[in-house]
Amino acid sequence: MSDFGQWTGVSVGDAGDMHEDRERCVRAVQAKDARFDGWFFVGVVTTGIYCRPSCPAVPPKPGNMRFYPSAAAAQQAGFRACKRCRPDTTPGSPEWNHRADVVARAMRLIADGVVDREGVPGLAARLGYSTRQIERQLNAELGAGPLALARAQRAQTARLLIETTALPMGDVAFAAGFASIRAFNETVREVFALTPTALRDRVAKGHPPAASGTLSLRLPFRAPLCPDNLFGHLTATAVPGVEEWRDGAFRRTMRLPHGHGIVALRPRPDHVACTLALSDLRDLAIAISRCRWMLDLDADPVAVDDQLRTDPVLAPLVDKAPGRRVPRTVDAPEFAVRAVLGQQVSTAAARTHAGRLVTAYGDPVQDPGGGLTHLFPTPAALAELDPEDLAFPKTRRATLTTLVKALASGEIDLGVGSDWEEARARLAALPGFGPWTIETIAMRALGDPDAFIPTDLGVRTAAASLGLPATPAALTHRAAQWRPWRAYAVQYLWATSDHPINLLPAP
The missing domain is CATH 1.10.340.30 (Hypothetical protein; domain 2)
Structure with a gap:
């Protein structure tokens, strides 16, 4: 167990139902420990915003905190995203990485855009359950159903397109998966407390938007991350014409639901720099999700390494280069x-x-x-x-x-x-x-x-x-x-x- 886990009474790896324990959540927020980002979200009743646990703002009084297992649940409760810590950009919950039950499978499919493409009936059919069963299980564990979870993902995609491209807002709405301009405007205002135009105006000067179809963004992860085996494995096994290492980046082509993409991924100390060229911007959220999956960026390295360190044979290997990820695939x-x-x-x-x-x-x-x-x-x-x-x-x-x-x-x-x-x-x-x-x-x-x-x-x-x-x-x-x-x-x-x-x- 980590030192932080000893202090709070919970290790990072035991945090799956952490949002249900107020005392542990309060301590995590007061510690501003980024390892818990994505495990749960904190709503502040006095401001009406929700944050990640590591938000740099002064922690609110414990009595003003409300805890939620997902960003969608916080949004459904009426909270809007904090403009400072941007909770919608946190790494995803590690729960959907290591679990094989129906809720974890549903979350992986929602991240891959199945609800937007096939609706809730399509999601249920893929999982072999009725729509009512899927909705009940997701609401019970995540405080939100599949439509709300997909809506939260659309909102994040919209923010990325608004802030990193010069696309007209109508094109942004379409690319993010909204059925209408009205739904797009209402969702952005509700989630971010800004109009789409105001959200774009907040982009720092000196960072010009990308050309249509090309985006540059940061992929966050939980520290530590050892890039050696991750990028080394992908590069050493690269298929000619499909994958390559060029100018410090692993690059590859991707087949996506609405077209194709080319991605370049560069390891950085606190993020992975990602440049995407897409033939259809509707594939943005799916492309990001698949890149994160390939690089195993939603893993909980503290939980993994703490467990492996219990073996005296593995402990020196872990201590030498902690945070190794499992190189996966986009296909x-x-x-x-x-x-x-x-x-x-x-x-x-x-x-x-x-x-x-x-x-x-x-x-x-x-x-x-x-x-x-x-x-x-x-x-x-x-x-x-x-x-x-x-x-x-x-x-x-x-x-x-x-x-x-x-x-x-x-x-x-x-x-x-x-x-x-x-x-x-x-x-x-x-x-x-x-x-x-x-x-x-x-x-x-x-x-x-x-x-x-x-x-x-x-x-x-x-x-x-x-x-x-x-x-x-x-x-x-x-x-x-x-x-x-x-x-x-x-x-x-x-x-x-x-x-x-x-x-x-x-x-």
């Missing part, structure tokens, strides 16, 4: 294909195989600022490939072709709202899918923080060098004390080698 089906291409071959060989598929089946894009050329091909496009064109063994050809057909037909769902155990079971039923491939996909595509790959060569080599058990069964037994963060333990084990995946590329 789960893409990663599953790449995992199959990487079976029993080197990183370089896997990149070569993927690059050939991209050239043959990917959609071309223009990248004036770099060397990106294609979107990664969809499962539907890959389902049309001729297995004889694949330059690897017949058994792996069967594995790949069976996978892409299952993905294209919807037989397997690897999206952010998928059921992790069901996805594992369906993958296991396919030919050529063993524990390494399944758990690699679970770790980096599904986002399961407890995914574990004891058969991985890098993990076994690290285990042997540290005196940990060598066999997969014995290592799995030993790793039980790392749960529910075994995917993060893998990052620390991999870091014992000098492989490029562990090294931040040179600028």
Whole structure:
């Protein structure tokens, strides 16, 4: 437990229901500890505003504080966002990272824009529940239903577009997902206590708005963050034409619901600088959500590292470079294909195989600022490939072709709202899918923080060098004390080698 946790009576990792305990919330606000940003929000009855726990303003009297589990709940209670601490820009709750229940799955889907595209019935259908059940569960835990949660996300998207672009307000409203200009104006005034025009006028002088379709913004995270393995892994495994490291940034193409995008991500001490070029600005919120997911920016590194430090073997590794994240993906089906291409071959060989598929089946894009050329091909496009064109063994050809057909037909769902155990079971039923491939996909595509790959060569080599058990069964037994963060333990084990995946590329 951290020192702060000892003082408040709660560790950061135990803060999931923190908003229900007034004493602990008051202490967190009085400490202005940024680690609790996103865990809960505080409404101030005397001012009518809501803040993040770390708001730099003088903390209000405890009797004037009200606590909410989400920004949407605070907005529904009549509070407007603080103009100083901007609570809508906090990292998301880590709860939606490590949980696999229906509420967590719903929150991941809402962040990915499902409610805006398909409505609440579409959200419920994806989760296999009725709309009433989904609304009841979200209201019970988050104090707001799916429509209110999606509305809060639209408000944040609108603020970003208002402040960082020169788009006409009508275009902003459309891009942010509002059904009408009136709804847009009313929501912005209600949430931010300013008209859209006044909100734009508050932008600091000397920061000209971006051209249409291009945005620059900061992606916040909970400290600490070790960028080495995060950006090192993404760059070392980059697929030619789809991903690259250029001028100190990891860049890649993204396939989005309304078009495509190119993103450049640069690690900074207190944020990740993000530059987005979008073919359709309606995809802004989804693009940001997927970038945050890929970089694991909503993780709670204090909770993760505190747990792993309880093992004396891992403690020195954690202390050396705390805050390691799990490098994920912006496209789960893409990663599953790449995992199959990487079976029993080197990183370089896997990149070569993927690059050939991209050239043959990917959609071309223009990248004036770099060397990106294609979107990664969809499962539907890959389902049309001729297995004889694949330059690897017949058994792996069967594995790949069976996978892409299952993905294209919807037989397997690897999206952010998928059921992790069901996805594992369906993958296991396919030919050529063993524990390494399944758990690699679970770790980096599904986002399961407890995914574990004891058969991985890098993990076994690290285990042997540290005196940990060598066999997969014995290592799995030993790793039980790392749960529910075994995917993060893998990052620390991999870091014992000098492989490029562990090294931040040179600028």
